[in-house]
Amino acid sequence: MPHPILVIPFALAPAEHAKDLLAALQAPSLAQLLSHASAARRDTFEPYAPLLPHEQWLVANLQDNSPAIAHALMQQLAITAEPGYWFVLKPAHFHVALDHLVLTDHRQLTIDDTTSRTLFDAAQPLFEELGYPLLFGDAHHWFLRADAWSELRTCSPDAACGHNIDVWLPRGSGERDWRRLHNEVQMLWHTHAINEAREQRGERRINALWLWGGSAGLSAQAAQQAGLRELARCSLGLPAAHSAEANAPMLLDTLTVAALAGDWSGWLASMAELDASHITPLLTQLKQRAIDGITLVLTDSTRAMAWQIRPSSMRKFWIRASLARLAS
Numbered sequence: 001m002p003h004p005i006l007v008i009p010f011a012l013a014p015a016e017h018a019k020d021l022l023a024a025l026q027a028p029s030l031a032q033l034l035s036h037a038s039a040a041r042r043d044t045f046e047p048y049a050p051l052l053p054h055e056q057w058l059v060a061n062l063q064d065n066s067p068a069i070a071h072a073l074m075q076q077l078a079i080t081a082e083p084g085y086w087f088v089l090k091p092a093h094f095h096v097a098l099d100h101l102v103l104t105d106h107r108q109l110t111i112d113d114t115t116s117r118t119l120f121d122a123a124q125p126l127f128e129e130l131g132y133p134l135l136f137g138d139a140h141h142w143f144l145r146a147d148a149w150s151e152l153r154t155c156s157p158d159a160a161c162g163h164n165i166d167v168w169l170p171r172g173s174g175e176r177d178w179r180r181l182h183n184e185v186q187m188l189w190h191t192h193a194i195n196e197a198r199e200q201r202g203e204r205r206i207n208a209l210w211l212w213g214g215s216a217g218l219s220a221q222a223a224q225q226a227g228l229r230e231l232a233r234c235s236l237g238l239p240a241a242h243s244a245e246a247n248a249p250m251l252l253d254t255l256t257v258a259a260l261a262g263d264w265s266g267w268l269a270s271m272a273e274l275d276a277s278h279i280t281p282l283l284t285q286l287k288q289r290a291i292d293g294i295t296l297v298l299t300d301s302t303r304a305m306a307w308q309i310r311p312s313s314m315r316k317f318w319i320r321a322s323l324a325r326l327a328s
Helices: 018-024 028-035 053-059 070-076 113-129 175-190 193-200 222-235 256-261 264-287 311-315
Strands: 005-008 038-044 086-092 094-096 101-103 134-138 141-145 208-215 249-251 294-299 303-309
Touching: 005 053, 005 264, 018 264, 028 264, 028 294, 028 303, 038 053, 053 222, 053 249, 053 294, 053 303, 070 086, 070 134, 070 141, 070 208, 070 222, 113 134, 113 141, 113 175, 113 193, 175 193, 175 208, 222 249, 256 264, 264 311
Parallel strands: 005 249, 005 294
Antiparallel strands: 038 303, 086 141, 086 208, 094 101, 134 141, 294 303
């Protein structure tokens, strides 16, 4: 019998806003599930980890590195790459703060395939000249083969988003080569007509690349592959769908944009919509015993908490529905 696993990043309310957010939040189905749930697992992560808790949970990443997602993304994009160690490159915008640079949320960077391809074509000779093959995936995903950089520690763009990039830049063997190459790309793009036109339209310049997700291939265990595919699906903006695989997770990444921006009214609206569109149907199935149970994995930037709910749990009619566990 099916047992859905829902992974919902940034569903845990931040401590400083928890009281007000939970007082205003309209998520009755989630409140019922949490009130009848049994705590299954709680993990706390370092604040400067190279990946967010939901990414860690999905890929069971025990290494101090970003998820090895490059090949999963290429697979989703139907790209066949030669053997080697491949990274994801995301066209990005670095915001200039008072004394440092900040990586902005890639979801809020307007870029179409034509713009991305033009910048790709301009930058590709710089990579090819140094023997680093570059492949175009889509507007937000390019792929770089750099076998000599396989030990490079990188961070996921969501982990680094909104922070001083100095803490999150690639570290290890090859970092100097990467910085040198990246600086050349930045100088090339600085006066590019694409960016001049974007600035005139009031759009953010595409002034950087984010290197992450290094992978030697999809050789991980089945559970890790399922998690990587979910991360790849969300990165590509594809709709969520229940997998036919047993215990395969579903990543519902609709709260991240608002949470990363500190837009808590947007967070409340997204939570309410998520409750109606995904949680309520599952609660109905649970009560009807059409599913064996539900696992909820809720996270923020440093915590991941998992709960399990069985059909028998819902018999406890005297338990009052509450969202208090979102602040625990």
